[in-house]
Amino acid sequence: MHALAPEHCDIDILHKGQTISDFIEDKIKELGSVESEEPFCVANLDSVFKKHLRWLTELPRVKPFYAVKCNNTAAVLKMMSALDTGFDCASKGEIQLALSLGVTPDKIIYAHTTKPLSHIKYACAHGVDMMTFDSEDELLKISLCHAKAKLVLRIAVDDSKSLIRLSSKFGARLVSVGKLLERARELGLEVIGVSFHVGSGCTGSLAFKQAIADARRVFDIANLLGFQMTLLDIGGGFPGRDDLQVKFEEFPEVINGALDEFFPPDSGVQIIAEPGRYYVESAFTLAANVIAKRVILDDTDEHAEENRPDRMMMYYINDGVYGSLNCLINDAAHTKVEPYLQRAVERSEQRHRSVIWGPTCDSTDKVTDSCWIPELHVGDWLLIDNMGAYSVTLSSDFNGFEKAHIYPVMTAETWHALCQVQTSHFCLCRQSVCQMRQLWSHKIVP
Secondary structure, three states, X not given: OHHXXXXXXXXXXXXXXXXXXXXXXXXXXXXXXXXXXXXXXXXXXHHHXXXXXXXXXXXXXXXXXXXXXXXXXXXXXXXXXXXXXXXXXXXXXHHHHHHHOXXXXXXXXXXXXXXXXXXXXXXXXXXXOEEEEOOHHHHHHXXXXXXXXXXXXXXXXXXXXXXXXXXXXXXXXXXXXXXXXXXXXXXXOEEEXXXXXXXXXXXOOHHXXXXXXXXHHHHHHHHHOOOOOOEEEOXXXXXXXOOOOOOOOHHHHHHHXXXXXXXXXXXXXXXXXXXOXXXXXXXXEEEEEEEEEEEEOOOOOOOOOOOOOOOEEEEEXXXXXXXXXXXXXXXXXXXXXXXEEOOOOOOOOOEEEEEEEOOOOOOOOEEEEEEEEEOOOOOOEEEEOOOOOOOHXXXXXXXXXXXXXXXXXXXXXXXXXHHHOOHHHOOOOHHHHHHHHHHOOOOOOO
């Protein structure tokens, strides 16, 4: 818990009764006092904590290994470490980051099937043994650079129900599994388990049942070849928002049933997963400043008046698709946002059809094509929720526009709950989950 202390990772503790909205308003006033309008994100760590409690309740047999690529904010990673999760890292850089924050090597899975030789050597030198593979060439590289690795065979599964399909790029086909395992045995490598990924933004929970069944087949093949398989990694794909058609609760029902059928508790197989979006998507809110505006009139109407109610408005904000909103073009599971005014809006205020652009000189930097909002003024602030997944990690400073600063916050109730419960028991004991719920205030900041 020492690593998560507010003074060590710039976490603001909300005072009693203060909400996220209050914090954003105070931050805007603070920026205004120094004549700054820099964009910023507020990371609600209470939301992350709440998601973890839900995970422990709904998927008690599945230990989460947080996907660092989804959001690598230091406070988020320290929070996940305090919650005793593992970490899914995809590169030397992500492994370095996790280790620098105090994560122990045994809590990292190097979950990338096409690894540079230097990255494998780095993992070996720093005690990161668990890593995935899906081809003979990868086995050869690992045998040269990390012969004592504990290998996890990634298989291709049906990902047709997902918004981002991954099996065309990663995963061994079932027909090739036997040959790959035989090659691993010839090379003297240890294969400890199977992994799969049903795709990011999965919209069909039944995909997990078929994938778990496929994994069982691979376990049986491996056992016949003399491997002692002890790990199943069910990957990611879990929704991170509650306002979507597919709810998170649909997934545990299918997963728990499939695990009981194919990998019952007495099988001795450890179950892990790689959630990313699930934990952080709804935890981040972006605040961006309106830096310019234009009124668009009908060119065919020579009598058009600039203040007519049906005019179209164009606004330019200081964050866009080259910054935090990069997810709009690079994340198929997040292609639309709903900006709203930070200030109070009266029902009687006239709404206008509006286009919102990012700040750069590129015309692809468009945030929304058309939304109906009250007239904005330069200096107004727009807020965008659900900005925690594949946003800040994809952000750039193209055209010299600065990246959004991140302000992590949590309530005192969450801080005290984290301090008082033995985090080493989080994933082992249902009683500890109940204990956390009792210690934690039921008032989640909005």
